[in-house]
Amino acid sequence: MRNQAFDRHASLVVLIVDDVPENLAVLHDALDESGYTVLVANNGAAALERARQTIPDVILLDALMPGMDGFETCRRLRADSATRIIPVIFMTGLTETEHVVAAFSAGGTDYVTKPVRQSEVLARIGAHVQTARLMKQARSALDAFGNAVLAVTPHDGRIVWQTPLARQWMQAYFGDDGDAATPAALAAWLAGLGAGAAPQPLTVIRGAARLVFNAPDMRSGEQWMIVLREESDTARVQALMALFRLTQRESEVLHWVIQGKTNRDIGDILGMSPRTVNKHLEHVFEKLGVETRTAAATLATNKMRSSG
Incomplete structure (x- = not known):
């Protein structure tokens, strides 16, 4: 088994996380033969680093590992804006209800039981990767039409996902805070909306430019879509010249x-x-x-x- 270099655009990428080398070898060979590019990690810390570096299409994650277990690893993946949208399929021999609930509570997308059946794993990966790719295409399409969008959970203001253009603007206006967590100004504005405040836009100023946040539809109890728009004095002056x-x-x-x-x-x-x-x-x-x-x-x- 080799931890190969790869062309990110050549095939779908699967990251396998398991502390047992024999399990890694079996899954690696099966996925490799099916045309996937396979990456491996044998502990939670390595998985987090590898996931952030490569942004795989799906992660197969062992639930029980020494040190940082799969549940904590998944929670950290979901806390990072760069990795939180990656589908995570838990692999576990624990079929009791409490462990299944723990997997989903940690942010897992699905689970398979050990000993893993290769045909089942391939079917689950195929289904989740297809869904993730469609969602990614939809977000990219939003950017292509100049619509930067991020989604937040209403109860805590956590950023669930954001289009590439939204991430670019968030980092430009908030620095590292715009990538790791919900910035304080945005969190306060979202909290006001959750408390019933009128949905007035939030404007964040940086020099002569402004980043404007709008919440056009807050009917969903699961996710609010926040639309971002960048404005600048120079752009407005140019627009007025052209229009009139x-x-x-x-x-x-x-x-x-x-x-x-x-x-x-x-x-x-x-x-x-x-x-x-x-x-x-x-x-x-x-x-x-x-x-x-x-x-x-x-x-x-x-x-x-x-x-x-």
Whole structure:
């Protein structure tokens, strides 16, 4: 048996975790002959490291191992945003109800009993891998259309899964906290929603950019889908220029009018006199076909929303 190097895209990857070499050898050969790329680990710590490095398509996990057992290993896999969506199939000789419940409580997807029947293992792996792949494709499709989404459990705000784009933004705005756990600002916002607060967006600011969280549907008691949108002053100015054929200065003035700034405020921000700001604003009114600041802000905001 060899712990082979592999091409991650060549075949489906299975990680087997068992402290008994004979068990590893039998399963390795059966899966290898069936076309899977097989990785192995003989303890919980090694399994966690291997899973995070390679993100296998499914994990076969022995329930009883010295040191960190399979139940604790699974709990740690589920606590890590990088590995929590991987299907975990427990292998156990423990068929009592309490042990089956423990496996599922730890986050297990399924279980098979020892001695393991190869045909059963292959059938279970095939079913769970197919489901996981379909879910992964759906999440990637969300990203492809510019929709960054994460799912959280309502009762504790734990992030269950997130699309690649959502993970990228979470890490950019929250650093390591955005990958390991639910950041404090997001957790507080989710707790407020769970307490019945009106679903107002959460905005996290980083320099000139903003990450906006929305909860469009909170009817499910199992998972809430949170939609993320990144905004920036530069992107808004460019959008206003394209939508209304404004000059860059006119777009910048309109952008800050939308933010509720006065002419004096805008002058301070853009480095011009309030009188010059007013001149630009007159041109904006003419191009938008409106007569007031409120009308200009409302029209521009609605147009950007509909075009997005």
